[in-house]
Amino acid sequence: MKRSLSTSSILLALLISPAATAPPCHAFDLGEYLSINGFLSQGYIDSHGNNYLGDSQDGSFQLNEFGLTLNSAVTDNFRLGMQLLSRDVGQEGDNDVLIDWAMADYRWQDWLGLRLGKVKLPIGLYNQGRDSDFLRPMVFLPQSIYDEGKRTLVVAAVGGSLYGNLSLGSSGDLEYQAYYGSVDFRSDSGQARGMALLAARIAKMKKLGAVNDLTADNRYVYGGSLIYTPPLAGLRAGVSYFAGESDFDFDVGTGQGEALGAMKDFVVLSMEYSLQKMILVAEYTEQTGDREVLGFDVPDGRSQGGYVQLCYHALERLGVSAFYDVFYADKNDHDGSGLVAQGQPDFLGWRKDLGLGLHWEITSQWLAKAEYHVVDGAALQLAIFNPEGVERYWNYVVLKTSFNF
Secondary structure (H helix, E strand, C coil), rough: CCCCCHHHHHHHHHHHHCCCCCCCCCCCCCCCCEEEHHHHHEEEEEEEEECCCCCCCCCCCCCEEEEEEEEEEEECEEEEEEEEEEECCEEEECCCEEEEEEEEEEEEEEEEEEEEEEEEEECCCCCCHCCCCCHCCCCCCCCCCCCCHHHHHHCCCEEEEEEEECHHHCCEEEEEEEEEECCCCCCHHHHHHHHHHHHHHHHHHCCCEEEEEEEEEEEEEEEEEEEEEECCCEEEEEEEEEEEEEEEEEEECCCCEEEEEEEEEEEEEEEEEEEEEEEEEEEEEEEEEEEEEEEEEEEEEEEEEEEEEEECCCCCCEEEEHHHHEEEEECCCCHHHHHHHCCHHHHHHHEEEEEEEEEEECCEEEEEEEEEEEEEECCCCCCHHHCCCCEEEEEEEEEEEEEEE
């Protein structure tokens, strides 16, 4: 459900909110207890063969973000914070100003802390920092794990989380997080549009007419993560889990109200090894979905994906990155033969993305990125952006600049 910002929601967030991460060194310090920082970015995307995230085949500047973060250290153990975010990424966002996260954070001991409010979700190694260009080497994180179409479902939840760091002595450290809450489902999100497309397909099959006025309501999400840091410098490994259930209501041409239910869970295994000039990352995921539409059971089966990424700082402020990212809609049907049996192209069953990028830290506050992707396959709901059909082989270029303050 789309929720734009109101004065009352801002005041409420300021009263109950909080700091998920420490502000960068460029934050404005307003007195002893309050700091303000933020970022703004503008990008350009041009694709060939398929539209991606919007109407990108003719080139699109619908790739911008603006974030404003307030942090307050009330005491040594208690922090408040919130972030307002405006974004326009293709068909999603439309530059609405939303509360991206807002938390009250109390850390009793190193091994136990509590966050309440709209808390960021620890999925993989990078989901909690996915809004900041300065925290990732490329414009888009690998989509097998960090699918832009699912961002509103997995970025943050209204509820609470427990977290802490357990010292294992000479064996290293173990960081944990566990959360429970509910999420806002924007009607323009890739997940909601994908559900609308599925409902329309089944309604057509049953000759019920057009699907109208789809709305989404999340019942709950829960999950957690463990990140182990061994004695070997630069190495960390983790596992994270997410589960959620949502309802989608809509009308069909017959005028009767119908409901669509969806349940999804996934697990992510992660590893990162960093040296002085190089970072090597590998993550792997399996996901399960189960949906019921107009009385028709639509099990998703078990999907599978993962990537390997290498980032190297050739110069102090210039880095190069490369990744190979693979996603299979059905881990037991890599060649898409099941889709062919349903009269659909086999390449809807996979997405293989080879990405190459440059990132240049022009100053400590100003960043520019350029990258090129060659893609084989059309999984991950690419059909949403290409209603007239999709191509198997396609590519896209992304340019983006960001400024932190």
